[in-house]
Amino acid sequence: MAQMPFIIQEQQFQRMKSVIARLCVECAARVVFLVDRDGQTIAFHGDIGDMDTTSFSSLAAGNVAATSSMAKLIGEETFPSVVHEGERESIFISVIGRSLLVVVFDENSTLGLVKIRAKKASHEVAAILEEAVSESSAFAMSQNSVFSEITDEDIDSLFS
Numbered sequence: 001m002a003q004m005p006f007i008i009q010e011q012q013f014q015r016m017k018s019v020i021a022r023l024c025v026e027c028a029a030r031v032v033f034l035v036d037r038d039g040q041t042i043a044f045h046g047d048i049g050d051m052d053t054t055s056f057s058s059l060a061a062g063n064v065a066a067t068s069s070m071a072k073l074i075g076e077e078t079f080p081s082v083v084h085e086g087e088r089e090s091i092f093i094s095v096i097g098r099s100l101l102v103v104v105f106d107e108n109s110t111l112g113l114v115k116i117r118a119k120k121a122s123h124e125v126a127a128i129l130e131e132a133v134s135e136s137s138a139f140a141m142s143q144n145s146v147f148s149e150i151t152d153e154d155i156d157s158l159f160s
Contacts, residue, residue: 006133015128021045023121028109030089033102034125035060042099060093060102083111094122099129
């Protein structure tokens with residue numbers, strides 16, 4: 001079932017940016033991304049260098065989708081996080097409902113530290129996203145009630 005779109009208000013966006021900025025500092029991460037499940041970057045903080053952020057976000061979402069399918073094949077509902085460890089840099093992805101928190105870090109940090117800090121940040125981001133969904137739903141319901149009184153005949157009469 002497709003999820004309803006929602007609108008993130010400016011103050012919610014700034015709060016999310018604040019959470020990922022703090023996470024980036026606390027983890028000594030290179031960069032932290034907030035990405036939606038469709039692969040669109042919502043926000044990021046840190047040093048992206050010459051990274052193609054569009055491709056990176058899309059690949060992160062694809063990676064989580066593939067990993068979720070693998071989880072189902074072995075009888076798990078999902079994996080709440082995905083880790084890729086490289087020689088110099090690593091990636092930690094935490095699934096937050098319909099979004100992903102992606103932390104890129106190097107030898108200046110540890111996976112344990114990233115996991116602990118990302119868990120706290122994930123809860124904060126989830127609460128902000130839940131607030132945005134709730135507010136969007138309330139707005140949509142109020143808009144539907146306003147337009148429910150308008151009939152097709154009313155619309156036709158406007159354009160005749």
